[in-house]
Amino acid sequence: MPWTTLATLDLEAITAAVNRVFESFVAPIWLSVEQMGAHLLDNHVVLEHSPLWLSDAGEIIGLGALAIRERRGWIAGFGISPEFRNQGLSHLLIEKVLQQAVALQLKTVQLEVRIDNFSALSTYRRAGFQTRRSLCTWKLAPDNICDETVQNTVDLTVRTAPCWQREAETLQRMQDLQTLKLGEDSLSFRLQPSRASVYRVRARTPEKLAKLFSSLQLRYRDLPLRILNEPVGSPLSICLKGWEWEETGDQYEMSWENSQCGF
Known part of the structure; x- marks a missing residue:
């Protein structure tokens, strides 16, 4: 199953991919192409360092959008497509994102996660994320x-x-x-x-x-x-x-x- 980055997609395809991995979430998210463009630009998402995971058939398995400011990172979007969930793949995906952070010598990577998204919380804690504060x-x-x-x-x-x-x-x-x-x-x-x-x-x-x-x-x-x-x-x-x-x-x-x- 090949790895690439979001930089290989145009904005319309990025939007479709992000909306796909956000389907059937605890709180589903849907963004228009215009909203996605603003999200990527405003938050300093670096597409060439944002992993995109594809199946051999070209299906979206998952993605992690990584934003960067100086030596800080922020996960601006992360998820596994519905048909590939419950297979432990999120652990591999977050590892791939953090490999980018290590290669870029980022000091920290932060994210936000719903307090009732227990599956995501487990993934992030296992990867070494710690809770800083409640929002x-x-x-x-x-x-x-x-x-x-x-x-x-x-x-x-x-x-x-x-x-x-x-x-x-x-x-x-x-x-x-x-x-x-x-x-x-x-x-x-x-x-x-x-x-x-x-x-x-x-x-x-x-x-x-x-x-x-x-x-x-x-x-x-x-x-x-x-x-x-x-x-x-x-x-x-x-x-x-x-x-x-x-x-x-x-x-x-x-x-x-x-x-x-x-x-």
């Missing part, structure tokens, strides 16, 4: 509001390191990222067909943060707001929980350290 995706329905009087003691000046998809390097590449400003406070968001996704917030107090969200809601009245993979227990998460945003998609952020790489 939560937050959603606010269009008809809900942020009560400015709740959580008014939270210190929003305390910064929490964002997940890979919300790091500054990602935002710098987002061609459709917009910014909403109210005085010295701001939030950066991406408008999508079914929601407004907030990627970065800069607010001095919970009251000012609530006003930012309210302004965004007024601008896009029919769209829910979403914040992806915010660390659990961060000042922002505390505010969102107090405002009764819906918690969805709980994940672990995991990290693998390269023992063959001198720090």
